[in-house]
Amino acid sequence: MEGKEILKQHIAKTASLSEEEFEHFFSHFKAESFKKGEVVINEGDDVEKEYFVLSGCLKTFFMNDNIKMHILQFTMPTWWTSDYAALYNKAKATITIDCISDAEVLSITNEAREKICRELHQVEYFFRWRTNKGYVAAQKRLLSFMNNDAKTRYEELMALYPALYNMVPKHLIAAYLGVSRETLSRLYNSSK
């Protein structure tokens, strides 16, 4: 399926746009390709865009004292990603986003998103609910982190994206969960 159609079906789950409105909406996006390992946003960068993933998998992370990698999020097809703190506040990125595999994305600038939200009420509605869902996911992840229960975090991750275990290198899944490789294997085996 081409990128335009993927975005169209994604939007249609939330908002009602006419053919003409969708064409106008879509004209604000730019198709971009990244290679495996390529950096999309680097810590310290200015951040001007957010990304809708069409294919591949991205990860959002930061390094603690340049030693330990903490993974904040994996971004799969039909998910959105950026350093939103930096994007919304016009600040420097505090996290890094790179590609676990080759990836195709559609990018939109902050400015273009705000313009199209003003022009089309349904687009504003779409982005409100997109962020509402993101907020709930972030709260849920915070709750399970505070609760410090690796098993629950593992099960939540697998429920969120069942294919992940085979798509993403094990050391990255362990870094997402904040556990060792050995603990991850134990969780995997005990959940089968």
Next chain:
Amino acid sequence: MEGKEILKQHIAKTASLSEEEFEHFFSHFKAESFKKGEVVINEGDDVEKEYFVLSGCLKTFFMNDNIKMHILQFTMPTWWTSDYAALYNKAKATITIDCISDAEVLSITNEAREKICRELHQVEYFFRWRTNKGYVAAQKRLLSFMNNDAKTRYEELMALYPALYNMVPKHLIAAYLGVSRETLSRLYNSSK
């Protein structure tokens, strides 16, 4: 200042509503009062409303195995709160919200918010940005938790709400930071 005026000034920071539009918007809210210690949302409840705090302070928390209290959020005047996961997904509350002090709030139902967002594009814009900011705050809190740095968490909390240290009992601030009372005293003394 009366509640209506507090909400009006809060909205005006983000959205442009005419006098008449604001009156219509405001008519969807209900004034509610809670006593210190009173529960606003209980774990297991159906959740139908969100709350805009006019005065007082609320806390959002959950109990780990009914023993250890984890505090997710303090909610101060001009902040919003609810169990959004439950509110948006029509699910049962997984957290509890109660009052640290007597509190005055304005409540709005899920249904009324959606209605007024459809009717007034500027209200939709307001709620989109309200959630955008909430999302960024939740991500930031998650980052500092993953980084496991109590000093940074303490400084972020004090930057967010400088008056908090004197308004909220110390054992609750410690529960928010995930540290002991002793560690909190040390952080407080070293930051003076």
